[in-house]
Amino acid sequence: MNNYETDDTFLGRWISGELSKEERIAFEKTKEFKQFTIINSEAQLLEGPTIDTEAALLKIKQQLYTKPKVIRLKQIMRMASAAIIVISLGLFLNSSKTYTTAIGETQTVTLADGSIINLNANSSVSHKRFFWDTNKGVTLNGEAYFTITKGNGFTVQTSIGIVQVLGTQFNIKDQSTFSLKCFEGEVQLTVADSRKKRYRLTKSMQVNIDENIVQESVFSEQIPDWKNGVSVFKNQSLSIVLDELMNYYPIEFESENINTNRLFSGRFTHDNLKTALQATLVPMGVQYQISNNNETIILSE
Amino acid sequence: MIKKEPSICEEENYNQLFRNLYEPVTKYIYYKCGSLQQAEDIVQNVFIKLWKLCATVTFSKAKSYIYTACNNLFLNEVAHQKVVLKHQQSVLEHTDYESPDFLIEVDEFRVQLKNAINSLSVKEREVFLLSRIEKKTYKEIAEITGLTVKAIERRMSIALKAIKELLGKHIKI
Numbered sequence: 090m091n092n093y094e095t096d097d098t099f100l101g102r103w104i105s106g107e108l109s110k111e112e113r114i115a116f117e118k119t120k121e122f123k124q125f126t127i128i129n130s131e132a133q134l135l136e137g138p139t140i141d142t143e144a145a146l147l148k149i150k151q152q153l154y155t156k157p158k159v160i161r162l163k164q165i166m167r168m169a170s171a172a173i174i175v176i177s178l179g180l181f182l183n184s185s186k187t188y189t190t191a192i193g194e195t196q197t198v199t200l201a202d203g204s205i206i207n208l209n210a211n212s213s214v215s216h217k218r219f220f221w222d223t224n225k226g227v228t229l230n231g232e233a234y235f236t237i238t239k240g241n242g243f244t245v246q247t248s249i250g251i252v253q254v255l256g257t258q259f260n261i262k263d264q265s266t267f268s269l270k271c272f273e274g275e276v277q278l279t280v281a282d283s284r285k286k287r288y289r290l291t292k293s294m295q296v297n298i299d300e301n302i303v304q305e306s307v308f309s310e311q312i313p314d315w316k317n318g319v320s321v322f323k324n325q326s327l328s329i330v331l332d333e334l335m336n337y338y339p340i341e342f343e344s345e346n347i348n349t350n351r352l353f354s355g356r357f358t359h360d361n362l363k364t365a366l367q368a369t370l371v372p373m374g375v376q377y378q379i380s381n382n383n384e385t386i387i388l389s390e
Numbered sequence: 391m392i393k394k395e396p397s398i399c400e401e402e403n404y405n406q407l408f409r410n411l412y413e414p415v416t417k418y419i420y421y422k423c424g425s426l427q428q429a430e431d432i433v434q435n436v437f438i439k440l441w442k443l444c445a446t447v448t449f450s451k452a453k454s455y456i457y458t459a460c461n462n463l464f465l466n467e468v469a470h471q472k473v474v475l476k477h478q479q480s481v482l483e484h485t486d487y488e489s490p491d492f493l494i495e496v497d498e499f500r501v502q503l504k505n506a507i508n509s510l511s512v513k514e515r516e517v518f519l520l521s522r523i524e525k526k527t528y529k530e531i532a533e534i535t536g537l538t539v540k541a542i543e544r545r546m547s548i549a550l551k552a553i554k555e556l557l558g559k560h561i562k563i
Contacts, residue, residue, distance in 0.1 A: 093547070093551070094551075096547075097544050097547055097548070098540060098543035098544050098547055099547055100546060100547035100550040100551065101528070101542065101543030101544060101545070101546035101547040101550075102543055104521065104522075104546055104550070105521075105527070105528055105543070105546075107543075121554065121558075124554050124557070124558055125550060125554060128503065128550065128553050128554060128557060129522070129550075131499070131500065131503055132503065132507070132518070132522040132523070132553075133522050133523070133525075135475045135476070135503075135504070135507075135519075135522070135523050136475065136476045136523065137417045137420065137421070137475065137476075137519070137523050137524065138416075138417065138420055138426050138474070138476075140412070140413045140416050140417065140426075140430075142408070142409055142412045142413050145408075145412055145416075145430060145433075145434060146405065146408050146409070146412070148434065149408070149434055149437055149438055149441075152434075152438060153438060153441055
C-alpha cells in the first residue's frame, strides 16, 4: 500500500512541495510516480479561457452610467410634473370665472351667495372661481346692475375704483364715463386715485365721473333704463351717445365731419338700429348714411 | 498614524480593483460552471453591486467580498457544464520529456486529460484548475473557496487519483 493511497492529503502535499524528504523519496520509487508527474506537468500546460477585462469594464461603466441617468431624468420629470401639478392647481384655484356679453346682448349671473348680476351689453364681469365666499369681489368691465344679498364684504372692482356694498341694488357703468347709481340700500365708492376719495350713496343717488369731473346727483327711475331696453341721456355729449350705440349694435361711426361735443338729451331703443339712429341723430341734425355692409355709419352735417 | 484606506467609490480605485480581480474571478467561476457567458454575467453583476455598495465595502475587504458574492450568485443559478480548456500555444512543439515513447500519442493523451478533468466533481475540478492552471497556492485557493488548506490538499489528492485512474492506461511505463 502506497502512501498516496492511505494519506488523503499526500498527493496534494506532493503538488505543493510539502512532502517530507522521506515521503518524497519513497513516492518517487513507485511506478505511479511517473504517471502523476506527467499528469501534473501536462495539466500545467493547459490554459483557461481568454478574458477581455477592459471590454467588461467598459460594459459595466455603460451600465453604471446609463442607469443613474435614467433615474435622474425620471426624478427630474417627477419633480417637474409635481411642480406643474402644484402650479396648475394653484392657478386653477386662483383662476377666475368671467362672464362676457357681446354687443347688444345681456346676461344674468347668479353668484354663490345668491347675489344677481345683470350684465349689460358689451361688458364682462369676473370673479374668483374658488374661495369666493372669503373674498366676495368681482371685477367689472362695462355696465351691470347688481342685486346683492345682504352680507358683508361684496366689492366691485372698476377702472375708477372699488364699489363696496352692503345688501343693496345698484348699477355701475364703467365705460367712456363712469356712473354708479344706487337703487336700494347703500354703496360706497372709493376712487382709486391718490386722494382715495369716498362717495357714499343711498337710494336714488348717483355719481358720474367723466375725466375726473365728479358729479353727484339724484335720479328717479326704479330700475336702470337699460333693463327696459333703452338708453336714456340727459345733456350728454354726442360722443357718449355714439359709444353707447356701439354697445348695442355692431356698428362703427365715421364722425370726423361732425362736432361730437354737442349735448344730447333723449333715448334710444336697444332692439332696432334704424329707430335708434333716427331717435338720436335726427334731433341733433346729423345726416347719416349706412354703408353697404351695415357696419359703418357715415355721419355728416 | 493610520493610513486611510482608499475608497472604492473613487473611480480610480474601483478600476484598479476591477482590473486586478475581474479575470481571476471570472476564471474561477468559469471552472465551476463551465459557461464563460454565465461566469462573466455573474462577475459583472457583482461588480455593479460593488459600485453601489462602494461606501460600505472597504478596499481591503473588496476581494473577499467579490469572491463570496460571485460564489453565492453562482450557487443560485448552477448549471454545470464542461470547461473548455486550451493548450498554451507554444507548448505543442517542445514537449521535452526524457523519453516520450511512453505516451501513446501526445494529442490523444491531452484530449483524454481534458475529459478526465471535466469528469471531476466541481469541488475537485475548481481546486485542481486553480492550482495547476492559475498557479495559485493552496493558501490563495483556501481564501477564494473559503476552505481550509487541508481541505484543498485533500481535494487535490482526490483529483489527481481520479485523473490517474482514468488516464493510467494511456501512459505506458
